[in-house]
Amino acid sequence: MSQSASQSACSASLPPPNMSAEQAALVEKHPCFSKGAHQFARMHLAVAPACNIQCNYCNRKFDCSNETRPGVSSSLLSPAAAVQRFAKVKQRIPETQVVGIAGPGDPLANPNATLATLKAVGQHDDEVHLCVSTNGLELEDQLPKLLEIGVKHLTITINCIDAAIGEQIYAWVYFNGRRLRGKHAAQTLIDRQLKGLKLAIEAGMLVKVNTVLIPGINDWHIAELAEELQRYGAFVHNVMPLISDPAHGTYFGLMGQRGPTDEELAQARSDAGVSMAQMTHCQQCRADAVGKLGEQVNVDEIPDVVPAELTVAVASRSGEYIDQHFGYAKSFDLYRIGKAGVEALPARDIEAYCRGQNECDEDEAQLRMSRALHTLEGVDVLLCSRIGLPPRQALQEAGISVNTELALKATPEALEQVRQQLLEKSAQGSCAKECG
Amino acid sequence: MALRITRSCIGCNACKLVCPQKAVVRDAHGYAINAHRCDECASQPNPPQCGEICPIECAIVDNEGRALNPLGSLTGIPCEQEQVIQLTELAGHA
Numbered sequence: 344m345s346q347s348a349s350q351s352a353c354s355a356s357l358p359p360p361n362m363s364a365e366q367a368a369l370v371e372k373h374p375c376f377s378k379g380a381h382q383f384a385r386m387h388l389a390v391a392p393a394c395n396i397q398c399n400y401c402n403r404k405f406d407c408s409n410e411t412r413p414g415v416s417s418s419l420l421s422p423a424a425a426v427q428r429f430a431k432v433k434q435r436i437p438e439t440q441v442v443g444i445a446g447p448g449d450p451l452a453n454p455n456a457t458l459a460t461l462k463a464v465g466q467h468d469d470e471v472h473l474c475v476s477t478n479g480l481e482l483e484d485q486l487p488k489l490l491e492i493g494v495k496h497l498t499i500t501i502n503c504i505d506a507a508i509g510e511q512i513y514a515w516v517y518f519n520g521r522r523l524r525g526k527h528a529a530q531t532l533i534d535r536q537l538k539g540l541k542l543a544i545e546a547g548m549l550v551k552v553n554t555v556l557i558p559g560i561n562d563w564h565i566a567e568l569a570e571e572l573q574r575y576g577a578f579v580h581n582v583m584p585l586i587s588d589p590a591h592g593t594y595f596g597l598m599g600q601r602g603p604t605d606e607e608l609a610q611a612r613s614d615a616g617v618s619m620a621q622m623t624h625c626q627q628c629r630a631d632a633v634g635k636l637g638e639q640v641n642v643d644e645i646p647d648v649v650p651a652e653l654t655v656a657v658a659s660r661s662g663e664y665i666d667q668h669f670g671y672a673k674s675f676d677l678y679r680i681g682k683a684g685v686e687a688l689p690a691r692d693i694e695a696y697c698r699g700q701n702e703c704d705e706d707e708a709q710l711r712m713s714r715a716l717h718t719l720e721g722v723d724v725l726l727c728s729r730i731g732l733p734p735r736q737a738l739q740e741a742g743i744s745v746n747t748e749l750a751l752k753a754t755p756e757a758l759e760q761v762r763q764q765l766l767e768k769s770a771q772g773s774c775a776k777e778c779g
Numbered sequence: 780m781a782l783r784i785t786r787s788c789i790g791c792n793a794c795k796l797v798c799p800q801k802a803v804v805r806d807a808h809g810y811a812i813n814a815h816r817c818d819e820c821a822s823q824p825n826p827p828q829c830g831e832i833c834p835i836e837c838a839i840v841d842n843e844g845r846a847l848n849p850l851g852s853l854t855g856i857p858c859e860q861e862q863v864i865q866l867t868e869l870a871g872h873a
Contacts, residue, residue: 392793393793395832397834402854403791404835448791514855517797517831520824520831521831522832594855594856
């Protein structure tokens with residue numbers, strides 16, 4: 344375009360759309376939404392490995408270069424471990440104001456892990472801003488739950504609004520139980536992205552749109568895309584350069600698709616800047632990034648935060664020993680274990696998870712598992728004699744650690760052993776804090 | 780009749796999330812399909828769900844070892860280039 348000079352001046356001063364005071368406060372503390380918020384830190388929790396689309400700039404086999412997807416080689420966290428990680432980072436870096444889930448797959452393709460993690464982080468710290476970065480395919484369906492747990496920042500990656508371009512960017516899209524390909528896949532994704540964008544903005548979320556700039560594919564389309572984003576009311580637009588090093592093994596990388604030059608990137612941002620406020624300080628960080636933008640923090644060096652107290656649920660048939668199988672427990676005895684000692688809490692009743700030898704209906708089993716999880720809300724440790732693998736994993740994903748090693752021990756003895764472990768851990772934790 | 784997960788699996792958990800039979804299990808060694816539970820989605824209106832969402836070629840195979848997503852079918856990357864990458868990876872590990 345010929346008026347690039349005046350446009351870039353324009354983009355620099357283009358004000359974001361009208362904001363409520365509440366939204367202005369949201370922007371102020373999020374380093375990814377405001378350049379002025381660089382003194383605040385953010386933390387990505389990598390709890391979402393699954394993805395429902397394949398982008399040609401992403402390789403699921405190892406660390407992804409574009410976007411916020413570190414891929415499979417970085418360690419993945421369970422929601423419980425993620426909250427632990429947040430707690431210790433927050434203690435070391437109190438400026439951590441934002442907790443986001445950005446992958447390494449698509450957060451909303453892993454709705455349970457994503458929602459459980461954000462909910463638990465919000466319960467741990469009610470001032471932290473919760474943030475999700477998605478491709479938008481499942482946004483419409485998951486939006487009510489995101490709103491319910493208080494997610495107010497959202498990033499959607501929209502690379503184009505034209506399926507003829509989209510089919511060159513997306514290899515496939517998994518939707519409604521089928522792998523879609525070609526233009527149909529791209530159109531499905533684009534329709535769902537725009538629907539989600541509209542609903543999220545209407546619900547008062549602050550929405551950033553990321554676009555990967557791919558020369559020859561969507562560079563000529565950026566202005567049109569930005570115009571549409573403005574019409575929908577997106578807050579800020581982040582045009583990011585394609586990273587296509589062949590060593591990353593992406594389709595684009597291997598097929599020789601080059602990334603944009605600095606001039607091309609500046610031009611695209613200036614084209615988009617006619618309609619959308621541009622973000623230019625993006626670091627294209629990973630799904631497990633921690634700290635201020637551009638800063639590297641080694642989380643493993645920070646000692647774990649040891650809780651002062653644990654709530655323990657015990658499955659006991661006799662009332663004296665740890666002798667009940669989780670699936671057959673009709674009630675759980677509850678105890679609070681602290682440094683001072685063990686205190687009994689009121690027991691909680693539950694409908695047994697298993698009903699007998701006959702394999703039960705899957706939906707029914709799931710329903711009963713969710714009732715069990717509800718019954719065990721707030722519990723940190725479950726002691727039982729035995730437990731099946733699926734419920735064990737479900738409990739662990741919900742942040743409840745399951746212990747069957749104390750099976751057949753007398754309950755008071757088992758609880759004392761748990762208390763000793765807690766004391767040992769907190770002694771180590773405080774030592775690490777003093778020494779390290 | 781049951782599908783299997785091969786060593787190509789990257790552990791992205793997607794199949795476990797979509798399997799209508801809850802047949803996909805994860806343990807310390809990785810992911811596997813419980814043969815008693817898997818009916819290759821014969822009872823479902825859609826094709827096998829693990830095969831539909833899996834992002835990795837050759838990671839899901841049938842009884843006879845045939846890949847639901849053969850080489851070249853998912854990423855569009857021509858096979859020779861895929862092999863070059865694997866060789867480079869091997870060289871890197873050696």
